[in-house]
């Protein structure tokens with residue numbers, strides 16, 4: 001077989017024939033020919049990455065429009081309503097509460113989910129489509145949600161029209177509900193599955209702080225590409241003297257394909273730059289990220305770990321997978337996340353962030369040092385928490401985590 005030819009081969013782990021070019025790049029996958037000769041070839045996900053970038057960028061545009069109040073004429077009032085409501089339920093995920101204010105929040109996330117589904121299906125018409133996503137249409141199918149559903153449908157249609165690349169008839173409310181519900185796949189270790197968090201960091205989004213549209217692709221249980229659209233993240237570093245109110249240009253798109261590194265560009269479409277995690281080896285110089293929300297991670301535990309490492313800088317607390325993006329370009333050195341007992345992490349909260357940071361040279365594990373396993377369905381099976389840093393700092397961080405966890409359990 002020569003390097004240029006196209007041939008139908010069967011991946012060992014899949015029953016479907018696959019037409020592919022031997023000139024393809026990155027991930028190594030094993031294939032067998034009819035003579036059961038095993039070949040190791042490199043898979044490329046360029047087409048899927050381009051589709052994912054487009055979907056996440058358009059969803060980011062839609063979310064920014066939603067935040068500029070086009071969901072309702074009385075949006076200012078709604079925003080105040082939402083903020084007080086979210087704060088009064090500080091330990092619950094906002095989109096799971098189906099009162100009026102929450103319907104607007106879940107409607108916004110569902111709106112982003114519908115648009116991402118639409119773009120992926122249009123851009124990749126010949127590929128089977130499986131999506132594991134956070135939202136569903138239950139709240140929007142209630143009688144009281146008709147207005148919200150109509151406004152959402154209008155916004156999805158407006159965004160599609162403004163992009164100009166799809167000549168499709170206007171989507172109906174039923175089309176939008178169906179698009180939202182195509183995110184019901186369970187994922188797993190066989191085949192390909194898209195993984196989507198249409199608005200990650202809902203509380204940050206409502207506050208006007210950080211949030212992300214996070215989209216990843218799993219192939220045979222492994223994350224092979226990831227895109228993080230971060231509409232409120234400054235293009236400049238947020239470490240050190242980060243001033244939220246300054247006039248820095250905001251809106252970053254991070255993307256990574258397995259074996260091909262991580263890149264960042266402006267959501268406005270500037271040329272991409274390759275990014276790398278920090279090279280810091282001395283933990284005293286490290287700064288660390290954690291959730292803004294106290295209910296999402298034990299801040300006392302991370303501060304005890306930081307103390308053991310000699311970290312001097314105060315924690316940088318921001319919402320969502322923006323933390324992974326910021327880490328991938330070296331804004332900070334460590335991300336620690338220790339949810340309270342009983343909380344189960346979902347794959348859509350980490351899949352895109354995980355590849356963005358690892359392709360930038362970072363390393364991610366649970367608190368016991370095990371890699372994250374995205375092949376088990378929608379939940380991650382974890383030992384206690386998630387830690388992320390560079391290769392050099394990881395052994396020291398793991399040791400400090402172990403000691404602090406031991407101290408915590410002996411003090412109970």
Ligand SMILES: Nc1ncnc2c1ncn2[C@@H]1O[C@H](COP(=O)(O)O)[C@@H](OP(=O)(O)O)[C@H]1O
Nearest residue numbers: 093199200201202203291295296319320339343
């Ligand atoms: N009690 C809890 N502990 C840990 N994570 C939680 C949580 N409640 C909600 N979350 C998750 O934390 C995500 C936000 O991450 P962060 O804490 O890094 O800002 C939420 O994503 P959504 O906003 O998409 O629901 C949600 O899935």
Ligand SMILES: [Mg+2]
Nearest residue numbers: 093095134202
């Ligand atoms: Mg949620």
Ligand SMILES: [Mg+2]
Nearest residue numbers: 197200201349
């Ligand atoms: Mg999330």
Ligand SMILES: [Mg+2]
Nearest residue numbers: 134197199200
């Ligand atoms: Mg979400």
